[in-house]
Amino acid sequence: MRREGEIYVVHRLLDEQICxxxxxxxxxxxxxxxxxxxxxxxxxxxxxxxxxxxxxxWAARLARRISGPETWGSNALRIPWEDVDDLSSTVKLRKxxxxxxxxxxxxxxRWIVRRLPWN
Amino acid sequence: xxxIFKIALGIIAAIGGFLDIGDLVFNTQAxxxxxxxxxxxxxLGTIGIAVYAEMSGRVAAVSGRPVFDVIRMRLGFGxxxxxxxxxxxxxxxxxxxxxxxxxxxxxxxxxxPYSMFVITGAIALVLIVAxxxxxxxxxxxxxxxxxxxxxVATVFHQNPDWGAVAHGFVPSLxxxxxxxxxxxxxxxxxLMPYEVHFYSxxxxxxxxxEENLKENRLNALLGYGIGGVLSVALVIISGYLFxxxxxxxxxxxxxxxxxxxxxxxxxxxxxxxxxxxxxxxxAIDSSFAASYNLAQFLxxxxxxxxxxxxxxxxxxxxxVFLLLGIAIAQSGINPVEITEYSVVFSVVALPLTxxxxxxxxxxxxxxxxxxxxxxxxxxGWIYFAVIVVLSLAAIPLLLATNGGGG
Numbered sequence: 001m002r003r004e005g006e007i008y009v010v011h012r013l014l015d016e017q018i019c020x021x022x023x024x025x026x027x028x029x030x031x032x033x034x035x036x037x038x039x040x041x042x043x044x045x046x047x048x049x050x051x052x053x054x055x056x057x058w059a060a061r062l063a064r065r066i067s068g069p070e071t072w073g074s075n076a077l078r079i080p081w082e083d084v085d086d087l088s089s090t091v092k093l094r095k096x097x098x099x100x101x102x103x104x105x106x107x108x109x110r111w112i113v114r115r116l117p118w119n
Numbered sequence: 120x121x122x123i124f125k126i127a128l129g130i131i132a133a134i135g136g137f138l139d140i141g142d143l144v145f146n147t148q149a150x151x152x153x154x155x156x157x158x159x160x161x162x163l164g165t166i167g168i169a170v171y172a173e174m175s176g177r178v179a180a181v182s183g184r185p186v187f188d189v190i191r192m193r194l195g196f197g198x199x200x201x202x203x204x205x206x207x208x209x210x211x212x213x214x215x216x217x218x219x220x221x222x223x224x225x226x227x228x229x230x231x232p233y234s235m236f237v238i239t240g241a242i243a244l245v246l247i248v249a250x251x252x253x254x255x256x257x258x259x260x261x262x263x264x265x266x267x268x269x270x271v272a273t274v275f276h277q278n279p280d281w282g283a284v285a286h287g288f289v290p291s292l293x294x295x296x297x298x299x300x301x302x303x304x305x306x307x308x309x310l311m312p313y314e315v316h317f318y319s320x321x322x323x324x325x326x327x328x329e330e331n332l333k334e335n336r337l338n339a340l341l342g343y344g345i346g347g348v349l350s351v352a353l354v355i356i357s358g359y360l361f362x363x364x365x366x367x368x369x370x371x372x373x374x375x376x377x378x379x380x381x382x383x384x385x386x387x388x389x390x391x392x393x394x395x396x397x398x399x400x401x402a403i404d405s406s407f408a409a410s411y412n413l414a415q416f417l418x419x420x421x422x423x424x425x426x427x428x429x430x431x432x433x434x435x436x437x438x439v440f441l442l443l444g445i446a447i448a449q450s451g452i453n454p455v456e457i458t459e460y461s462v463v464f465s466v467v468a469l470p471l472t473x474x475x476x477x478x479x480x481x482x483x484x485x486x487x488x489x490x491x492x493x494x495x496x497x498x499g500w501i502y503f504a505v506i507v508v509l510s511l512a513a514i515p516l517l518l519a520t521n522g523g524g525g
Binding site: 004012015016017018025026027028030046048051054055056059074089103105106108112114 | 182183184186191192195196197199200277415416417418420428429430431432435486487
């Protein structure tokens with residue numbers, strides 16, 4: 001259940017650790033999507049493609065030049081707010097990481113099998 | 120009864136794991152150059168690490184958050200990244216210094232070239248980490264390091280002028296820049312940030328909860344407190360033996376010589392063995408610290424308890440940090456010099472990792488009734504002020520004294 005009380009978004013939500021429904025650590029809240037008027041949180045944004053926009057101006061431009069633009073679905077993911085289960089300690093999701101496209105970097109299959117040159 | 124026994128074992132491991140190559144080098148040099156005059160700075164640093172470790176261990180046990188988790192939350196992405204880069208560089212230098220230390224001791228024990236032993240030592244560490252569970256790794260090196268109490272025995276054997284020793288515990292400020300440089304060095308060697316990165320992540324590796332808070336307090340106060348006795352003993356024995364002779368210890372082997380003087384071959388072997396366990400344990404702690412920090416900052420799965428299958432990125436990054444450490448240690452730079460740089464730069468990076476822990480430890484929304492009380496809070500802020508002053512002074516002093524060379 002989503003908590004209805006007030007939270008300080010930047011204090012308690014931004015940069016928080018995200019865990020999937022199995023308790024695996026699958027990334028951090030790299031940015032937050034707000035929509036509407038008054039603004040409501042509609043999604044959590046996760047992925048290394050979002051790092052440049054978190055840096056101060058000059059560093060952000062430099063980081064974009066190096067890493068290229070953010071590509072939704074590969075280096076930046078959108079986790080709909082409906083999939084957030086609980087915020088009491090870490091951000092707990094309702095689904096497994098695979099179902100949301102998260103945590104691929106820690107998928108042993110990908111490390112052991114797919115990375116080998118003959119595959 | 121069983122829990123008391125378990126807690127006692129943990130404290131003993133903390134005592135044995137207290138020293139690393141930075142303490143060995145800086146404390147011995149401090150004694151040789153200034154006799155007992157810097158003992159107060161050793162005590163100041165030891166209390167500092169106890170305060171900081173207790174706080175970060177408490178935060179980890181209560182909120183499940185290790186240091187770099189907290190850093191990213193409190194400093195945000197930009198400053199957090201700065202803290203990560205600074206800490207990683209310092210930790211890498213430390214890994215290299217400790218690997219170099221292992222190689223020096225093996226070289227002295229087995230009479231084969233240094234460069235061969237850097238790699239042999241690193242392979243041995245990988246095997247130990249692969250085969251032993253987390254608690255086993257900690258205990259192996261912690262108990263092994265206890266052998267270094269031979270230094271304390273040597274101090275009593277030589278029976279120095281205790282009045283002069285006692286006088287060294289009174290803070291005194293000499294105006295010479297070299298003295299001030301060693302105040303920073305001795306303090307920073309006791310307060311190396313990797314110790315706290317490792318300690319707080321270790322609390323989560325071992326599944327600590329609020330029930331372990333007593334254990335945490337005893338580990339930090341007694342474990343690090345008694346561990347500090349070893350540092351004090353190093354300064355005293357070096358001040359007693361090397362200061363009158365004007366010897367300036369520039370390699371790790373010299374650290375062991377007073378024990379040979381007192382107890383012959385056995386003393387030397389015990390000292391070298393103790394040093395080997397201390398720097399070996401610190402090599403593991405500092406390399407783990409580097410990968411804990413990276414994984415926690417980026418939100419990866421991490422931990423020795425997860426194993427390489429569940430935390431492949433963490434495991435791979437650990438191996439990469441170890442390889443980089445080997446590369447630096449093999450570069451031909453004297454490990455004692457690498458040690459000095461790692462210690463002095465660590466104090467520069469320290470405020471960035473210390474402040475977020477202090478803020479979270481005092482935050483009731485995370486810590487509820489376990490938030491910093493008045494004493495912990497006052498001590499915490501006093502130490503923060505000390506750390507900021509020393510971190511600002513560190514680089515100018517390093518340059519002014521030509522890296523402690525005078």
